[in-house]
Amino acid sequence: MSQGMRRERNAARTQEIILQAAAETFAENGFDGARMDVIARRAGYNIALLFRYFESKEGIYRAVIERLRNQENDSLGELIAPFINDEVAHRDPEKVRRFLEICASWYFHLAHRHPYLLRLLNWRIGAPGSLFPNIPAANLEVEWGEAAVAFLRKAQEAGLIRPNLDAHLIIMNMFSLSMLAIQSYTQQQLTTQKSLEELCDCVVEMALDGVFPHADKAE
Numbered sequence: 028m029s030q031g032m033r034r035e036r037n038a039a040r041t042q043e044i045i046l047q048a049a050a051e052t053f054a055e056n057g058f059d060g061a062r063m064d065v066i067a068r069r070a071g072y073n074i075a076l077l078f079r080y081f082e083s084k085e086g087i088y089r090a091v092i093e094r095l096r097n098q099e100n101d102s103l104g105e106l107i108a109p110f111i112n113d114e115v116a117h118r119d120p121e122k123v124r125r126f127l128e129i130c131a132s133w134y135f136h137l138a139h140r141h142p143y144l145l146r147l148l149n150w151r152i153g154a155p156g157s158l159f160p161n162i163p164a165a166n167l168e169v170e171w172g173e174a175a176v177a178f179l180r181k182a183q184e185a186g187l188i189r190p191n192l193d194a195h196l197i198i199m200n201m202f203s204l205s206m207l208a209i210q211s212y213t214q215q216q217l218t219t220q221k222s223l224e225e226l227c228d229c230v231v232e233m234a235l236d237g238v239f240p241h242a243d244k245a246e
Contacts, residue, residue, distance in 0.1 A: 042080055042090075045070045050091045054143035058088060095141060103133045104171030111174045117181035123188065124235070126178065130198065131234040135205040135227045142209055172198075189240055201234045 048070035052061045063084055067074040081087035106129050109116075116122040138144060179194040188197075208230045 038080075041072065041076070045072060045077060045080065045087070046091055046094050049087050050094075050143055050147060053088060053091060054147045058084075061088075063087075091147070095144065095147075098140075099137065101171065103130070106133060107171065107175055107178075111171075111178055117178055118185045118187070120187055123182045124239070127197075127201075127235055127238065128231055130175065131201045131205070131231040132227055134202045135208070135230050138202075138205040138209040139223065144206065186240070188238055192238065197238060204234050205230055 045066065049061075049066045052066045052069060056062075056065075061084065063077055064074050066087070067077050070077075077087060081090055107126060110122060110126045110129075113122070116126070141147075175198060176194045179188060179197060182188045183190050183192070183194070208226060212226065
């Protein structure tokens with residue numbers, strides 16, 4: 028391996044360590060409360076190195092969000108594409124339920140992979156009038172998100188989902204419920220794949236309860 032390649036590899040590893048420390052610090056303290064010197068100390072590097080790689084606190088925060096997106100690599104979009112591309116799937120009760128199960132399960136495992144995510148994104152939303160940096164979603168992320176909402180709305184029009192529900196809120200509630208479930212359990216309680224999948228099944232069931240019309244009101 029050449030010296031240049033070795034330097035590039037070491038730089039990438041250093042940035043990864045810094046971004047992990049930054050993600051934890053932002054999640055704990057929010058954007059305004061996080062300090063670059065704390066991130067540097069947590070990562071084990073000099074604060075000057077953070078500014079060299081990311082220029083500012085906003086720069087490192089943007090990098091943290093982009094890192095999370097890259098790690099997931101639009102995986103949910105790939106999972107739901109067969110349903111979205113099927114012109115009649117929104118009229119099939121089994122396919123609509125499977126679509127929602129996939130979404131809920133994906134959010135659950137996302138929460139398990141990134142336990143700091145809910146707090147991180149809560150700070151990203153920010154309070155009205157805050158100086159919080161606006162980080163627009165990537166094009167593909169927007170496309171599959173809008174397609175998922177459109178699919179749910181068509182299922183509502185077909186009478187398969189309760190018409191009084193906001194399709195955006197269905198997705199948001201799945202995400203929030205998954206994050207809260209993960210945060211309520213310790214890592215020791217989720218050491219086995221069986222315990223993780225059992226909790227996932229419970230979360231999926233709770234996420235879908237109330238989405239579908241009640242049998243006695245279906246007529």
